[in-house]
Amino acid sequence: MIITNKLKLPEGLVKAVSAERHNQPGCISATTLLQGIKQIILTDRHWEHLEDDVSDRVWAIWGTAVHSLLEQEGEHDFTEQEISYPVGDITVTGRIDNYDMQNGIICDYKTASVWKVKVGDFGDWYKQGMIYAWLLAKNGFTVTKCRFITLLKDHSKSEAARDRQYPVNPVFVYEFDVTFVNLIKIDTFIRNKVREYVRCQELGDNDIPPCTPDERWDKPTKYAVKKDGRKTAVRVLDDKEAAEAMAAELGKGHSVEIRPGESTKCQSYCLCCGFCNYYQDCVKVQDIKAAA
Ligand code: SF4
Numbered sequence: 001m002i003i004t005n006k007l008k009l010p011e012g013l014v015k016a017v018s019a020e021r022h023n024q025p026g027c028i029s030a031t032t033l034l035q036g037i038k039q040i041i042l043t044d045r046h047w048e049h050l051e052d053d054v055s056d057r058v059w060a061i062w063g064t065a066v067h068s069l070l071e072q073e074g075e076h077d078f079t080e081q082e083i084s085y086p087v088g089d090i091t092v093t094g095r096i097d098n099y100d101m102q103n104g105i106i107c108d109y110k111t112a113s114v115w116k117v118k119v120g121d122f123g124d125w126y127k128q129g130m131i132y133a134w135l136l137a138k139n140g141f142t143v144t145k146c147r148f149i150t151l152l153k154d155h156s157k158s159e160a161a162r163d164r165q166y167p168v169n170p171v172f173v174y175e176f177d178v179t180f181v182n183l184i185k186i187d188t189f190i191r192n193k194v195r196e197y198v199r200c201q202e203l204g205d206n207d208i209p210p211c212t213p214d215e216r217w218d219k220p221t222k223y224a225v226k227k228d229g230r231k232t233a234v235r236v237l238d239d240k241e242a243a244e245a246m247a248a249e250l251g252k253g254h255s256v257e258i259r260p261g262e263s264t265k266c267q268s269y270c271l272c273c274g275f276c277n278y279y280q281d282c283v284k285v286q287d288i289k290a291a292a
Pocket of ligand 1: 038039042211216263265266270276278279
Protein backbone atom coordinates (compact mmCIF):
# COMPACT_ATOMS: atom_id res chain seq x y z
CA MET A 1 0.00 0.00 0.00
CA ILE A 2 1.19 3.49 -0.84
CA ILE A 3 0.98 5.86 2.14
CA THR A 4 1.01 9.52 1.15
CA ASN A 5 1.64 12.47 3.47
CA LYS A 6 -0.24 15.36 1.87
CA LEU A 7 -0.11 17.54 5.00
CA LYS A 8 3.64 16.91 5.47
CA LEU A 9 3.00 15.59 8.97
CA PRO A 10 5.93 14.66 11.26
CA GLU A 11 7.88 11.48 10.56
CA GLY A 12 6.80 9.95 13.90
CA LEU A 13 3.17 10.04 12.82
CA VAL A 14 4.01 8.61 9.41
CA LYS A 15 5.94 5.73 11.04
CA ALA A 16 3.00 4.98 13.35
CA VAL A 17 0.78 4.30 10.33
CA SER A 18 0.69 0.63 9.46
CA ALA A 19 0.71 -0.32 5.79
CA GLU A 20 0.93 -4.03 6.53
CA ARG A 21 -1.54 -6.49 5.08
CA HIS A 22 -4.14 -7.33 7.70
CA ASN A 23 -4.52 -11.00 6.69
CA GLN A 24 -1.85 -13.65 6.14
CA PRO A 25 -2.34 -15.80 3.00
CA GLY A 26 -5.07 -18.39 3.64
CA CYS A 27 -6.39 -16.50 6.67
CA ILE A 28 -9.34 -14.21 7.12
CA SER A 29 -9.86 -12.17 10.28
CA ALA A 30 -13.07 -11.53 12.20
CA THR A 31 -13.07 -7.86 11.17
CA THR A 32 -12.38 -8.73 7.53
CA LEU A 33 -15.39 -11.08 7.56
CA LEU A 34 -17.57 -8.03 8.26
CA GLN A 35 -16.62 -6.52 4.89
CA GLY A 36 -18.16 -7.35 1.52
CA ILE A 37 -16.52 -10.18 -0.43
CA LYS A 38 -15.74 -7.82 -3.33
CA GLN A 39 -13.97 -5.40 -1.02
CA ILE A 40 -12.01 -8.21 0.66
CA ILE A 41 -10.77 -9.71 -2.63
CA LEU A 42 -10.09 -6.45 -4.50
CA THR A 43 -8.19 -5.06 -1.50
CA ASP A 44 -6.03 -8.18 -1.45
CA ARG A 45 -5.48 -8.35 -5.22
CA HIS A 46 -4.59 -4.68 -5.65
CA TRP A 47 -2.87 -4.09 -2.30
CA GLU A 48 0.36 -2.78 -3.82
CA HIS A 49 -1.52 -0.08 -5.75
CA LEU A 50 -3.93 1.07 -3.05
CA GLU A 51 -3.30 4.54 -1.71
CA ASP A 52 -4.15 6.20 1.59
CA ASP A 53 -3.00 9.36 3.34
CA VAL A 54 -1.49 9.53 6.82
CA SER A 55 -4.12 12.12 7.82
CA ASP A 56 -6.92 9.67 6.97
CA ARG A 57 -5.39 7.02 9.23
CA VAL A 58 -4.96 9.05 12.42
CA TRP A 59 -7.97 7.51 14.15
CA ALA A 60 -6.50 4.07 13.53
CA ILE A 61 -3.27 5.25 15.23
CA TRP A 62 -5.31 6.67 18.08
CA GLY A 63 -7.23 3.40 18.36
CA THR A 64 -3.96 1.44 18.60
CA ALA A 65 -2.62 3.83 21.24
CA VAL A 66 -5.82 3.53 23.27
CA HIS A 67 -5.58 -0.26 23.11
CA SER A 68 -2.05 -0.37 24.46
CA LEU A 69 -2.97 2.00 27.29
CA LEU A 70 -6.09 0.18 28.38
CA GLU A 71 -5.20 -3.47 28.13
CA GLN A 72 -4.32 -4.50 31.65
CA GLU A 73 -4.04 -8.18 32.23
CA GLY A 74 -6.12 -9.38 35.18
CA GLU A 75 -5.45 -12.54 37.11
CA HIS A 76 -7.82 -14.61 34.98
CA ASP A 77 -7.60 -12.60 31.75
CA PHE A 78 -5.75 -12.96 28.57
CA THR A 79 -5.19 -9.95 26.35
CA GLU A 80 -4.37 -9.29 22.70
CA GLN A 81 -4.46 -13.01 22.11
CA GLU A 82 -4.65 -14.28 18.54
CA ILE A 83 -7.06 -17.19 18.23
CA SER A 84 -8.00 -19.16 15.14
CA TYR A 85 -10.11 -21.99 13.78
CA PRO A 86 -10.16 -23.60 10.29
CA VAL A 87 -13.17 -23.50 8.00
CA GLY A 88 -12.28 -25.71 5.03
CA ASP A 89 -8.94 -24.46 3.68
CA ILE A 90 -9.31 -21.02 5.23
CA THR A 91 -8.28 -20.13 8.78
CA VAL A 92 -10.57 -17.69 10.57
CA THR A 93 -8.59 -15.52 13.01
CA GLY A 94 -9.32 -12.97 15.69
CA ARG A 95 -7.23 -10.86 18.04
CA ILE A 96 -9.22 -10.43 21.21
CA ASP A 97 -8.46 -7.36 23.31
CA ASN A 98 -9.35 -8.97 26.60
CA TYR A 99 -11.00 -12.21 27.71
CA ASP A 100 -11.97 -12.70 31.33
CA MET A 101 -11.69 -16.46 31.57
CA GLN A 102 -13.33 -16.76 34.99
CA ASN A 103 -16.54 -14.98 33.97
CA GLY A 104 -16.45 -15.79 30.25
CA ILE A 105 -16.52 -12.13 29.21
CA ILE A 106 -14.95 -10.78 26.03
CA CYS A 107 -14.02 -7.11 26.24
CA ASP A 108 -13.13 -5.02 23.21
CA TYR A 109 -12.03 -1.39 23.19
CA LYS A 110 -13.36 0.92 20.51
CA THR A 111 -13.19 4.53 19.49
CA ALA A 112 -16.33 5.81 17.78
CA SER A 113 -18.33 8.92 16.98
CA VAL A 114 -21.35 9.99 19.02
CA TRP A 115 -23.44 9.46 15.89
CA LYS A 116 -22.99 5.67 16.13
CA VAL A 117 -24.40 5.64 19.65
CA LYS A 118 -27.25 8.03 18.80
CA VAL A 119 -28.50 5.85 15.94
CA GLY A 120 -27.75 2.60 17.83
CA ASP A 121 -25.77 1.25 14.90
CA PHE A 122 -24.09 -1.76 16.55
CA GLY A 123 -24.69 -4.52 13.98
CA ASP A 124 -20.98 -4.71 13.03
CA TRP A 125 -19.81 -4.90 16.65
CA TYR A 126 -22.40 -7.56 17.41
CA LYS A 127 -21.08 -9.73 14.57
CA GLN A 128 -17.44 -9.08 15.53
CA GLY A 129 -18.12 -10.04 19.16
CA MET A 130 -20.02 -13.16 18.11
CA ILE A 131 -17.17 -14.25 15.79
CA TYR A 132 -14.75 -13.86 18.74
CA ALA A 133 -17.16 -15.87 20.92
CA TRP A 134 -17.37 -18.55 18.19
CA LEU A 135 -13.54 -18.69 17.93
CA LEU A 136 -13.20 -19.07 21.69
CA ALA A 137 -15.98 -21.69 21.84
CA LYS A 138 -14.31 -23.67 19.03
CA ASN A 139 -11.09 -23.62 21.06
CA GLY A 140 -12.83 -24.95 24.18
CA PHE A 141 -13.51 -21.71 26.08
CA THR A 142 -16.85 -20.57 27.49
CA VAL A 143 -18.21 -17.14 26.60
CA THR A 144 -21.22 -15.64 28.36
CA LYS A 145 -21.01 -12.01 27.33
CA CYS A 146 -19.41 -9.58 24.87
CA ARG A 147 -18.68 -6.06 26.03
CA PHE A 148 -17.49 -3.12 23.93
CA ILE A 149 -16.01 -0.20 25.87
CA THR A 150 -16.29 2.77 23.55
CA LEU A 151 -14.47 6.09 23.81
CA LEU A 152 -16.53 8.74 22.03
CA LYS A 153 -13.96 10.89 20.26
CA ASP A 154 -16.32 13.78 19.43
CA HIS A 155 -18.32 13.91 22.70
CA SER A 156 -19.49 17.33 23.84
CA LYS A 157 -20.68 17.99 27.42
CA SER A 158 -22.79 20.95 26.28
CA GLU A 159 -24.56 18.83 23.63
CA ALA A 160 -25.18 16.16 26.29
CA ALA A 161 -26.88 18.77 28.48
CA ARG A 162 -29.01 20.06 25.58
CA ASP A 163 -30.02 16.88 23.71
CA ARG A 164 -31.85 14.03 25.50
CA GLN A 165 -30.84 11.55 22.77
CA TYR A 166 -27.16 12.41 23.24
CA PRO A 167 -24.95 10.02 25.29
CA VAL A 168 -24.45 11.47 28.78
CA ASN A 169 -20.82 10.38 29.18
CA PRO A 170 -17.82 10.27 26.81
CA VAL A 171 -17.54 6.51 27.45
CA PHE A 172 -20.30 4.20 26.24
CA VAL A 173 -20.67 0.49 26.97
CA TYR A 174 -22.39 -1.79 24.46
CA GLU A 175 -22.82 -5.38 25.63
CA PHE A 176 -24.87 -8.46 24.94
CA ASP A 177 -25.22 -12.03 26.19
CA VAL A 178 -23.85 -14.89 24.11
CA THR A 179 -26.33 -17.73 23.71
CA PHE A 180 -26.04 -21.18 22.18
CA VAL A 181 -28.63 -20.28 19.52
CA ASN A 182 -26.67 -17.17 18.51
CA LEU A 183 -23.47 -19.21 18.30
CA ILE A 184 -25.24 -21.54 15.83
CA LYS A 185 -26.39 -18.51 13.78
CA ILE A 186 -22.91 -17.01 13.63
CA ASP A 187 -21.47 -20.39 12.69
CA THR A 188 -23.81 -20.39 9.65
CA PHE A 189 -22.82 -16.81 8.80
CA ILE A 190 -19.07 -17.58 8.99
CA ARG A 191 -19.29 -20.77 6.92
CA ASN A 192 -21.46 -19.13 4.23
CA LYS A 193 -19.17 -16.13 4.03
CA VAL A 194 -16.00 -18.22 3.80
CA ARG A 195 -17.63 -20.44 1.11
CA GLU A 196 -18.59 -17.35 -0.93
CA TYR A 197 -15.10 -15.88 -0.44
CA VAL A 198 -13.48 -19.05 -1.79
CA ARG A 199 -15.93 -19.19 -4.73
CA CYS A 200 -15.36 -15.54 -5.70
CA GLN A 201 -11.57 -15.90 -5.62
CA GLU A 202 -11.93 -17.84 -8.88
CA LEU A 203 -13.70 -14.88 -10.56
CA GLY A 204 -12.34 -11.85 -12.38
CA ASP A 205 -12.65 -8.48 -10.61
CA ASN A 206 -15.74 -7.40 -12.55
CA ASP A 207 -17.53 -10.72 -12.12
CA ILE A 208 -17.47 -10.63 -8.32
CA PRO A 209 -20.92 -9.47 -7.18
CA PRO A 210 -20.98 -6.02 -5.55
CA CYS A 211 -20.96 -5.82 -1.77
CA THR A 212 -24.48 -5.90 -0.32
CA PRO A 213 -26.35 -2.66 0.50
CA ASP A 214 -25.59 -3.26 4.20
CA GLU A 215 -21.90 -3.77 3.48
CA ARG A 216 -21.86 -0.62 1.34
CA TRP A 217 -23.57 1.34 4.17
CA ASP A 218 -26.25 2.34 1.70
CA LYS A 219 -28.65 5.14 2.50
CA PRO A 220 -31.79 4.81 0.36
CA THR A 221 -33.22 7.58 -1.81
CA LYS A 222 -35.89 9.58 0.05
CA TYR A 223 -38.75 11.74 -1.25
CA ALA A 224 -39.50 14.94 0.67
CA VAL A 225 -42.93 16.53 0.34
CA LYS A 226 -42.21 20.26 0.43
CA LYS A 227 -44.39 23.34 0.84
CA ASP A 228 -43.44 26.65 -0.81
CA GLY A 229 -41.88 29.04 1.69
CA ARG A 230 -41.29 26.35 4.34
CA LYS A 231 -37.70 25.31 5.02
CA THR A 232 -38.35 21.84 6.45
CA ALA A 233 -40.21 19.08 4.62
CA VAL A 234 -43.86 18.35 5.45
CA ARG A 235 -43.03 14.62 5.33
CA VAL A 236 -40.10 12.53 4.10
CA LEU A 237 -41.13 9.22 2.51
CA ASP A 238 -39.34 6.18 1.09
CA ASP A 239 -41.78 5.76 -1.76
CA LYS A 240 -41.90 8.15 -4.75
CA GLU A 241 -45.54 7.44 -5.71
CA ALA A 242 -46.71 7.92 -2.10
CA ALA A 243 -44.85 11.26 -1.90
CA GLU A 244 -46.33 12.45 -5.21
CA ALA A 245 -49.82 11.41 -4.11
CA MET A 246 -49.43 13.32 -0.84
CA ALA A 247 -48.16 16.46 -2.61
CA ALA A 248 -51.13 16.28 -5.03
CA GLU A 249 -53.60 15.85 -2.15
CA LEU A 250 -52.13 18.80 -0.21
CA GLY A 251 -52.61 20.89 -3.36
CA LYS A 252 -51.06 24.06 -4.75
CA GLY A 253 -47.65 25.05 -3.47
CA HIS A 254 -46.61 21.50 -2.65
CA SER A 255 -43.99 19.51 -4.52
CA VAL A 256 -41.68 16.51 -4.14
CA GLU A 257 -37.93 16.89 -3.67
CA ILE A 258 -35.78 13.85 -4.43
CA ARG A 259 -33.01 13.29 -1.90
CA PRO A 260 -30.69 10.81 -3.66
CA GLY A 261 -29.42 7.86 -1.68
CA GLU A 262 -25.75 7.02 -1.42
CA SER A 263 -23.37 4.14 -0.91
CA THR A 264 -21.44 5.73 1.92
CA LYS A 265 -18.64 3.20 2.13
CA CYS A 266 -18.05 3.12 -1.65
CA GLN A 267 -17.94 6.91 -1.79
CA SER A 268 -15.74 7.62 1.20
CA TYR A 269 -14.36 4.58 2.99
CA CYS A 270 -13.36 1.91 0.45
CA LEU A 271 -9.71 2.08 -0.60
CA CYS A 272 -10.19 -0.37 -3.48
CA CYS A 273 -13.05 1.63 -5.10
CA GLY A 274 -10.73 2.54 -8.01
CA PHE A 275 -10.68 -1.15 -8.97
CA CYS A 276 -14.39 -1.79 -8.42
CA ASN A 277 -16.76 -1.80 -11.42
CA TYR A 278 -19.77 -1.25 -9.13
CA TYR A 279 -18.17 1.98 -7.92
CA GLN A 280 -17.11 3.05 -11.42
CA ASP A 281 -20.48 2.24 -13.05
CA CYS A 282 -22.95 3.22 -10.34
CA VAL A 283 -21.55 5.29 -7.50
CA LYS A 284 -19.04 7.48 -9.36
CA VAL A 285 -21.57 8.21 -12.10
CA GLN A 286 -24.11 9.35 -9.47
CA ASP A 287 -21.45 11.54 -7.79
CA ILE A 288 -20.59 13.21 -11.11
CA LYS A 289 -24.31 13.82 -11.82
CA ALA A 290 -24.86 15.26 -8.34
CA ALA A 291 -21.89 17.61 -8.71
CA ALA A 292 -23.04 18.83 -12.17
S1 SF4 B 1 -16.56 0.30 -3.89
FE1 SF4 B 1 -18.37 -0.44 -2.76
S2 SF4 B 1 -19.08 -2.28 -3.86
FE2 SF4 B 1 -16.97 -1.83 -4.53
S3 SF4 B 1 -15.66 -3.07 -3.21
FE3 SF4 B 1 -15.82 -1.06 -2.26
S4 SF4 B 1 -17.55 -1.22 -0.81
FE4 SF4 B 1 -17.69 -2.96 -2.23
